[in-house]
Amino acid sequence: MTLVFTVPPSSLASDIQLKGFKIVEENGPAPWRIQAAEASVRNKSLVALRDIRAQMLEGAVEKVWARGDRGLYNTDTRILDLEGDTRAGTVSGFHFSAPTLRWDGNSSIITSQGGVELTASWLRVRGRTLSYNISTGIMFITGDVRARWLLDGRTP
DSSP states (O other), X not given: OOOXXXXXXXXXXXXXXXXXXXXXXXXSSSOEEEXXXXXXXXXXXXXXXXXXXXXXXXTTEEEEEEEEEEEEEETTTTEEEEEEEEEEEETTSOEEEEEEEEEETTTTEEEEESSEEXXXXXXXXXXXXXXXXXTTTEEEEXXXXXXXXXXXXXXX
């Protein structure tokens, strides 16, 4: 008697585990780089990441950065989804945080939802969603927006 088992391909251990992952994207409006402490290649276009830092460069200067505890990068769509203590910042001094963050490498737009906080040395803004166009520098915060201007480090 012979027993034959067929196992669906999706249940086979086909992931590639990497430590010290780095990818540089040079297509699109500006070059950007993604670094992660760990990466797991799920298929030809999807990479699961842990302890992530992404940056867009303008020459040798970091124009925008983003961080997250974990996330997914799709090499086909050039979209990086971050979650878990996500933060981002701009060269002009704005910082924002949210539960999730999406960086679209094709459009150079960062979006966040689920409660967003934007801070600068003179400003704090809270809302539900954020959209930041890296190319133009224009940022929108929507949904129950609350803003506080800070004068000399004190709230007015």
